[in-house]
Amino acid sequence: MRLGFYLSGNQPVERVLPLIARAALGQGQRLLVVSGDDEQIVRLDNALWEHQPEHFLAHGLAGGPHEARQPILLADGCAAANGAELLALADGVWREEAEAFARVFLFFDESGRAAARQTWRQFDRREDVEREFYELDGGKWARKA
Incomplete structure (x- = not known):
């Protein structure tokens, strides 16, 4: 697993x-x-439509019509009804089910830094997990570790 x-x-x-x-x-x-x-799911739903309106990001909500066909699926749990191999944990909360995905993105802000560090340490001895750390820099993600 690749964990960012x-x-x-x-x-x-x-x-x-x-x-x-x-x-x-x-x-x-x-x-x-x-x-x-x-509430965050609603904000994410809106953001995916509005981020670049000329190039909207097609998506749907788990439990909604055609969830299996959605390239991006918003959900409250890690069941990938759309067959995704990529997982974004938008709320900054690590879930053990995330280990079933090929790549995981754990998003957090300054208030979630301690929890993210704890999750990082959880994988210290795991050779099957490649960890990466990114920070937003000038509107782009920059790899720091």
Whole structure:
């Protein structure tokens, strides 16, 4: 598994997650976006439509019509009804089910830094996990570790 830690700084995740979603779609991959916060799901839904209106990011909600056909699926759990191999944990909360995905993006802001560090350490001795750390720099993700 490839596990990326994405520090959004002072930007809310709904402003920065579309950058990752666009890249995933550009590579022909499907993405599952998970948050346990219903209000955040609504904000993410809106952001995916509005990020670049001329190039909207097609997506749907888990449990909605045609969920299996959605290139980006927003959900409150890690069941990838759309067959995604990529998982974005938008609420910054690690879930053990995430280990079933080929690549995981764990988004967090300054308030979630301690929890992200704990998750990082959880994988210290795991040779089957490649960890990466990214920070938002000038509107783009920059790899720091």
